[in-house]
Amino acid sequence: MKVETTRFGEIDVDSDLILTFTQPIIGFPEHRRFVFVPGPEGSPVKWLQSVEKGDLAFLVMDPRSVVTDYEVRLNSTDLAELGAESLEGLEVYTLVVVPEDRSMVRTNLKAPLIVNPRHRLAKQTILDRPDYAVQHLLARKQQDPDREQEAVHARSDS
Numbered sequence: 001m002k003v004e005t006t007r008f009g010e011i012d013v014d015s016d017l018i019l020t021f022t023q024p025i026i027g028f029p030e031h032r033r034f035v036f037v038p039g040p041e042g043s044p045v046k047w048l049q050s051v052e053k054g055d056l057a058f059l060v061m062d063p064r065s066v067v068t069d070y071e072v073r074l075n076s077t078d079l080a081e082l083g084a085e086s087l088e089g090l091e092v093y094t095l096v097v098v099p100e101d102r103s104m105v106r107t108n109l110k111a112p113l114i115v116n117p118r119h120r121l122a123k124q125t126i127l128d129r130p131d132y133a134v135q136h137l138l139a140r141k142q143q144d145p146d147r148e149q150e151a152v153h154a155r156s157d158s
Helices: 076-081
Strands: 002-005 009-012 019-021 033-038 045-050 057-061 091-097 113-116 121-124
Touching: 076 121
Parallel strands: 019 121
Antiparallel strands: 002 009, 019 033, 033 045, 045 057, 057 091, 091 113, 113 121
C-alpha cells in the first residue's frame, strides 16, 4: 500500500507491518494505524508514521537506551488487549520531542507505547511510577549531573 507522507514523501507500506493501536495515542483519538519507519542510521530513534494521515508521525525510542533499568508492568487486562500472556516478546517505546533548543530534547517515560509485533497490536499506557518523568531530558547538564532530568515549564508543542 502507498502512503503519502510529509516527512518521507510517498512510502510503500507492507500491510503486514501496520500496527493497530487498541486505544489511540493520547491526544490523537482518530488515528490508530501506524507503521515504523527507520530513523537516521546508527540512531536509537525511529518514526511511528500514521498510515491514515500523512503529516502525523512520532519520533520514538527504546527507553532502555537512556534508563537501563526502565521497567513496565502491565496487568492482565492490558496484556489481553495486546494479545499477550506476558511482557516477553513485547516492545516498549517512548515518544521523543525535539525542540529547536537541542538541550531540551526529551522523552516521555511516564506514558510508553507497548507493541506486540507478533499480532501487530499496540497501546499507550500510563505508568504509576513517580520516578519516571513525563519530560525526561536526554541531554545531561555537564555542570550538574545529579540534577533532576525533568523539563520544567516545557511546552508540549515545541
